[in-house]
Amino acid sequence: DTAVSQTPKYLVTQMGNDKSIKCEQNLGHDTMYWYKQDSKKFLKIMFSYNNKELIINETVPNRFSPKSPDKAHLNLHINSLELGDSAVYFCASSRRRGELGSEAFFGQGTRLTVV
């Protein structure tokens, strides 16, 4: 049983297209996140939702829009894709935001390539 699952695993698309990456967790966690692995391999937070409510929105172009239909799902929609959006995107969840001692569980990542 995969705890945090993302689809697709690989996504190759042309510049200007709109695409979505889906994420689901079956851990019963309240909080979900999107991280982007940048060119220097750092994992950087993009968004976080707690019980369907947006709680973190880092400096991310507004072409990126997260959507959380319920607390088990956090999807990432990207409009008008640009070459610089090529990266690996990771979804994660944790039991409750800021809960002391609570670790994050990560999905396997989605490698997005914009051509």
Next chain:
Amino acid sequence: ILNVEQSPQSLHVQEGDSTNFTCSFPSSNFYALHWYRWETAKSPEALFVMTLNGDEKKKGRISATLNTKEGYSYLYIKGSQPEDSATYLCASGSSNTGKLIFGQGTTLQVKP
């Protein structure tokens, strides 16, 4: 220190060697320090979440210590095995959002 920094960036050791690496983080407003193990083509997996100054945690041959006053944590691997080859990430955790600020990782290669 404003960011989370890890050293060294990469490390090559022989099977059986013991090794350690460092994570430095901002000591002001400290909340939690996380260690993750990230194997190639897999997801990062939590090793430890540490919250108290002087904390020491152990999982098998891997252990970690925490100094929140000076802002550093050490990860130790005793008797490294080829299966320990991975990137080890540390991250500083935020109290109210759960946001993690990651270091760039230390990539360990253990040669048989």
